[in-house]
Amino acid sequence: MSLESSSAQTINDLFRHAVTREKKGFLNYKRDGAWQAMSARELAEQVRAATMGLYALGVRSGDRVAILSENRVEWTVADFAVLNGGAVDVPIYATQAEKQVGYILQDAGVEVLFISNQKQYDRVREVLTNRTKLRAIISFDKIDTGAIGGRVMPFDEFLNWGRAADQAEPELFDTLSQSVTPDALATLIYTSGTTGEPKGVMLSHRNLTHVIVGNLDRSQVTENDTALSFLPFSHILERATITMLLHARCTIFYAESVDSVPANLLHARPHFMTSVPRLFEKIYAKTLEKAEAGGALKTRLANWSFDIARQYGELASEKKEIPGGLKFKHKIADKLVLSKWRAAMGGRIRLLVSGGAPLARELALIFYGAGLPIYEGYGLTESAPTISVNYPGANRLGSVGKPAGGVEVRIAEDGEILAAGPNIMLGYYNRPEATAEALTTDAEGRVWLHTGDIGHLDKDGFLYITDRKKDLLKTSGGKYIAPQPIENALKRSRFINQVVVIGDNRKFPAALIVPQKDGLK
Known part of the structure; x- marks a missing residue:
C-alpha cells in the first residue's frame, strides 16, 4: 500500500494522487468508431473545469447533482467534479424506468442533471419538465431540447464556462476540493427493492475511501497493469472499482457495451476485470457452442479439457498435490483448448473479480484450472460495497472470501449475516424507519448492517452465502x-x-x- 493510499481520507485525496503525475493513454474509449485516449493531465483539467462550471451554476457543498448516462469518459469527469466541489452525486441507471427517474430526481432534490444523449433525453423528457428544483441540464452529446432548451447546456460549452470561472478565481478549486471532510456525504445511490419506491443509500467519503484503498491493497493492481471496465458506473461495484483503478494509475479501457466485451478483451488485453457471474457463464457457454459448431470431435475435446481444468482447479486452488497423470492431461488440455481460451480473453488475465450474484463453484473451478482465476466477493450498496472478498493468497472457491480489513462479520441466530465497519452506510435518505430496520447499534457502539442474506463462516474465517433471508x-x-x-x-x-x-x-x-x-x- 502506498503512502498516498494509507493517508487518503476522501475520494478527492484519491483523485489528486491519480492525476499528480502525467500518464499518457490513462483512459481509453471508443468514439465514432475509433479508439481515443485521455491523459492524466487532460482528466485533471476537465475535472477542474467541470467543478468550477458547477460552482458557477450555483452548486454548493451538499447540493445534489445526478448523472443519467451510459458508461463513458464524461461520466467519470462529472463524477469527480461533483465530489471535488463538495456536492453529492446521484447516479441513475441508464435503463431506469422513466417513473423511477422522476422519483429519484424529486426525492434526492437534484438541482443539476448530467445526461448522455438525445435518446436518453427523449426517454425522460416528460419527467424533466415537471421538476421545478432542477435548475440546469448538461448534455454530454448535443441534443435538441425543444421548448425547454433554456435549461440545457452542451458539455463542451459547460467546460468552457468552468474554465472562465477558474481563470477568475484560480485558487477556488483547491479550496473546494480540500475542504471536503471524510464524513461528508459523497453519494446517494438508489437501490431498487422488490416492493415500493427505491431507497437512497447514503455513503460518505470515508465509507468509499476505506473500501477502495482496501480493495487496491488486496488486488495488487499497479500502474503497469491494464483493466477493462464494462459494468455500469451507476452500480456501486463498478463505481468503487473505477476509482480504485484510477487511484492505482493503471491503463483503463472503457468497453463499448456488454455485447462488445469479447472484442474489447482482444483489443485491450487486460490484466484485470470486474464482472458479474452471468458474463462468465456466457463466455463458457459460447466456447462450448463454438466447439459444437466444429463437430463431434471438437465437442468431445472441449468437454474433456474443461473437465480436466475442473479437476486441476479443485486441487490447485486448495494448494494440494496434483497427481502426475492429471498434470500430464492438463498440459495436453492446455495446449489444445485452454491456452486458446485464455488468448480469446486477451492472453494477459491475472485477476477476474466476480460480484453482484453467486458464482457457481464448478464454473469457478473450470476458470481457475484454465489459468483464469476468478476471485469472488460479497457486499451490498449499503456496505460501499465490500464486506468480504477472495484475493490472491486467500482464495477459497465456493466462498465469498474473508471479511475485508476493518470489517467485522457475525452470523445472527437465524443465520442472517451481519456486518460492521467503516464501510457501512450512514442510512437511507429520508427513510428513518427503513434505516432503523437495516442498522442496529450494539452496547459497544458498533453499527451492524442486517444484510438480509443467510450464510455461515467456516473454521478459517471464509464466508459462505446460502440464500436470501426472504427467498427461502x-x-x-x-x-x-x-x-x-x-x-x-x-x-x-x-x-x-x-x-x-x-x-x-x-x-x-x-x-x-x-x-x-x-x-x-
Whole structure:
C-alpha cells in the first residue's frame, strides 16, 4: 500500500494522487468508431473545469447533482467534479424506468442533471419538465431540447464556462476540493427493492475511501497493469472499482457495451476485470457452442479439457498435490483448448473479480484450472460495497472470501449475516424507519448492517452465502427450500437464460425458465 493510499481520507485525496503525475493513454474509449485516449493531465483539467462550471451554476457543498448516462469518459469527469466541489452525486441507471427517474430526481432534490444523449433525453423528457428544483441540464452529446432548451447546456460549452470561472478565481478549486471532510456525504445511490419506491443509500467519503484503498491493497493492481471496465458506473461495484483503478494509475479501457466485451478483451488485453457471474457463464457457454459448431470431435475435446481444468482447479486452488497423470492431461488440455481460451480473453488475465450474484463453484473451478482465476466477493450498496472478498493468497472457491480489513462479520441466530465497519452506510435518505430496520447499534457502539442474506463462516474465517433471508421457500409439507443452489445449477446450462424456482405453500418446487434463444437454434 502506498503512502498516498494509507493517508487518503476522501475520494478527492484519491483523485489528486491519480492525476499528480502525467500518464499518457490513462483512459481509453471508443468514439465514432475509433479508439481515443485521455491523459492524466487532460482528466485533471476537465475535472477542474467541470467543478468550477458547477460552482458557477450555483452548486454548493451538499447540493445534489445526478448523472443519467451510459458508461463513458464524461461520466467519470462529472463524477469527480461533483465530489471535488463538495456536492453529492446521484447516479441513475441508464435503463431506469422513466417513473423511477422522476422519483429519484424529486426525492434526492437534484438541482443539476448530467445526461448522455438525445435518446436518453427523449426517454425522460416528460419527467424533466415537471421538476421545478432542477435548475440546469448538461448534455454530454448535443441534443435538441425543444421548448425547454433554456435549461440545457452542451458539455463542451459547460467546460468552457468552468474554465472562465477558474481563470477568475484560480485558487477556488483547491479550496473546494480540500475542504471536503471524510464524513461528508459523497453519494446517494438508489437501490431498487422488490416492493415500493427505491431507497437512497447514503455513503460518505470515508465509507468509499476505506473500501477502495482496501480493495487496491488486496488486488495488487499497479500502474503497469491494464483493466477493462464494462459494468455500469451507476452500480456501486463498478463505481468503487473505477476509482480504485484510477487511484492505482493503471491503463483503463472503457468497453463499448456488454455485447462488445469479447472484442474489447482482444483489443485491450487486460490484466484485470470486474464482472458479474452471468458474463462468465456466457463466455463458457459460447466456447462450448463454438466447439459444437466444429463437430463431434471438437465437442468431445472441449468437454474433456474443461473437465480436466475442473479437476486441476479443485486441487490447485486448495494448494494440494496434483497427481502426475492429471498434470500430464492438463498440459495436453492446455495446449489444445485452454491456452486458446485464455488468448480469446486477451492472453494477459491475472485477476477476474466476480460480484453482484453467486458464482457457481464448478464454473469457478473450470476458470481457475484454465489459468483464469476468478476471485469472488460479497457486499451490498449499503456496505460501499465490500464486506468480504477472495484475493490472491486467500482464495477459497465456493466462498465469498474473508471479511475485508476493518470489517467485522457475525452470523445472527437465524443465520442472517451481519456486518460492521467503516464501510457501512450512514442510512437511507429520508427513510428513518427503513434505516432503523437495516442498522442496529450494539452496547459497544458498533453499527451492524442486517444484510438480509443467510450464510455461515467456516473454521478459517471464509464466508459462505446460502440464500436470501426472504427467498427461502416453505412447501405445504413444512419443508424449507433454498432456491439459489437449484437456480445456479440450472443456469449452468447453455440452453437457459434466466430461471426462478417457486414452491412456497406448494407440494413441491418448480422452475420457471426463460430459454437462451441462441442455444436453441
